[in-house]
Amino acid sequence: MSARVLVLGSNFAGLTAALSIRSHLGRDADVTVVAPSDKFVFNPSLIWLPFGRRGRTDVSFPVAPTLEKRGATFVHGAATYVDPEAHRVETTEGDLDYDYLVIATGYRNDLDVVPGMSETPTITTLPDAERTYDAWRRFLDHPGDVVIGATQRASCFGAAYEFLFNTSYQLRRAGLHGKVKLTYVTSEPYAGHFGIDGMPGARTLMKMFAKKEGITVEANQSMSEIRPDAVVLDDGRELDYRFAMIVPPFRGQDFLAKTPDLVDAGGYVPVRPTYQSERWDDVYAVGIAAAVPVPWTTQVATGIPKTGFPSEQQAHVAAKNIVSQVRGEEPTVAKEFAKIPALCVMDAGNNGVAMVADHMLPPRKAAVMVPGPQNHAFKVAFEKYSLAKMKAGRVSLP
Ligand SMILES: Cc1cc2nc3c(=O)[nH]c(=O)nc-3n(C[C@H](O)[C@H](O)[C@H](O)COP(=O)(O)OP(=O)(O)OC[C@H]3O[C@@H](n4cnc5c(N)ncnc54)[C@H](O)[C@@H]3O)c2cc1C
Structure with missing residues (x-):
């Protein structure tokens, strides 16, 4: 049987x-x-x-x-x-x-993490990403400051970073770059921790990216409330926004x-x-x-x-x-x-960073981060390949 x-x-x-x-x-x-x-x-x-x-x-x-x-x-x-x-x-x-x-x-999604999270745009599921499309359209009609972030206990940092850098790219295309403030708020101890810690050069690279794109980084932060117009941090500061995308745990x-x-x-x-x-x-x-x-x-x-x-x-x-x-x-x-080896491409709209390591978590013997525009093309190719592989049921392919 x-x-x-x-x-x-x-x-x-x-x-x-x-x-x-x-x-x-x-x-x-x-x-x-x-x-x-x-x-x-x-x-x-x-x-x-x-x-x-x-x-x-x-x-x-x-x-x-x-x-x-x-x-x-x-x-x-x-x-x-x-x-x-x-x-x-x-x-x-x-x-x-x-x-x-x-x-x-x-x-x-754990939407109870902070009051207001359930009403805040996110991208962690297909319906969420579709709703965020509507929020972005409304933002383009009435632009203002932007907050992208990941709450306390979040884990999907790659998505938060990719969305952050894609937002910066889209602001440029809309003629808004430099005219509105773009802030990244995260629970990570430093930008470039990614929830996996210890990737060589990650801290410096993320600092360089943020500087080049004019992004203000608020690391090590816990949110106490997300209002329709402001993210309120545990230290009492309020980050006003017209558009926000927050990744929950x-x-x-x-x-x-x-x-x-x-x-x-x-x-x-x-x-x-x-x-x-x-x-x-x-x-x-x-x-x-x-x-x-x-x-x-x-x-x-x-x-x-x-x-x-x-x-x-x-x-x-x-x-x-x-x-x-x-x-x-x-x-x-x-x-x-x-x-398990780490293999990840972080897209930035028309640029990106490839991250490869022998182990997902430290200690690692080999780990490298390679920035450059080729990574955008690589991510698109990875998307097409993965969808084709899965649809054909060829799961034994890498
Ligand atoms: C925005 C975003 C960007 C990401 N980017 C990357 C990336 O660039 N690279 C990367 O490697 N990973 C990325 N990830 C992570 C990747 O998507 C996950 O690792 C992957 O989805 C995990 O697959 P899974 O099958 O474990 O779970 P899921 O993809 O969550 O699938 C869960 C399955 O369980 C089913 N299910 C749910 N409830 C029940 C139930 N009650 N009974 C039966 N079935 C149920 C669902 O319908 C679904 O089929 C990203 C994730 C997000 C959200």
Whole structure:
């Protein structure tokens, strides 16, 4: 009888895990994927939506044909409860039994982080980025000062920086550069920390970029309120704005917390280096859904970004271990998040920075940051390649 593998989530981590398991096990695995969104969304492109440089269909595609072509079943619904003892997941489309479960349900915005966050433009989901498009249009009709930022406990700093530098580029195109004040507010201890700390030259490079673009940086800051016209900092200062985009912290999906001992305080699943949950051998968690302990203390709480490359790597590790378990072997493939290589391109509109390191988190033996306009072209090429790769289901490609 085929092993029943149930995957919750169909984006970077879920799609990769499901297709990798299918390709290794073929008919020996009956793979079902459940997700409330029937689209794969390439989140790294959300930075461009507010400026009209991309639309919904440019950055997403329907996942069902991709999965079905490779023999997996797609259920368009949401998981509502995991019962690891009964090997069952309740979903809006009925109960599903499993032999192996992969939780790849990613993140949701934690909008309670600061009063006013839920009314403030952000870009962390497709609908959010579409709403921010409207806010940017209104701003162009009535320009004024701009605040871009990431709140306390935020982790997705790459998106905040990319949006900051793209905003600067767009202000130039609109003839507003130098006429309005552009401020970056962040919980990071310094601009260039990125939530991963220690990238060589990052601090100097970000200082140079900010100076060249006329950006005022407010690092080490906690926000106490976001009003429709001002970001209020914990020290009482008010940063007035006509347009703001703020990145909130993320949390794991709420339904996971209904299962005792499954998730930590942030709603993420604590995992072993095999990506098995700490508690259950047949429950895996990959991508943003997997917990990563923050190995340092900063004055203002700063999260760790869980990017696409490690999400896919984790999915491959989990897939190999499930294949072993199905074959009656021990799940021995292990790769801690901190030791996965970092590979990231930070776009700046018509410029950018490539960041490559042997490890996501310090200590690192090799790490380099390469600035230059070629990085914009590289990010666009990366977008086209990733979307084509995922749509074709060729998840074994790098
Ligand atoms: C604006 C932005 C820019 C980014 N830029 C970059 C970048 O330049 N480079 C990079 O590497 N990374 C970038 N990232 C990070 C990257 O998007 C994430 O690493 C990636 O999305 C993680 O994939 P995931 O599959 O773990 O989670 P997600 O992408 O969050 O996917 C979660 C999946 O779970 C599903 N789901 C949700 N709830 C349920 C439920 N109840 N039941 C079943 N399924 C559920 C969702 O529908 C979705 O399919 C960026 C992120 C953002 C927001």
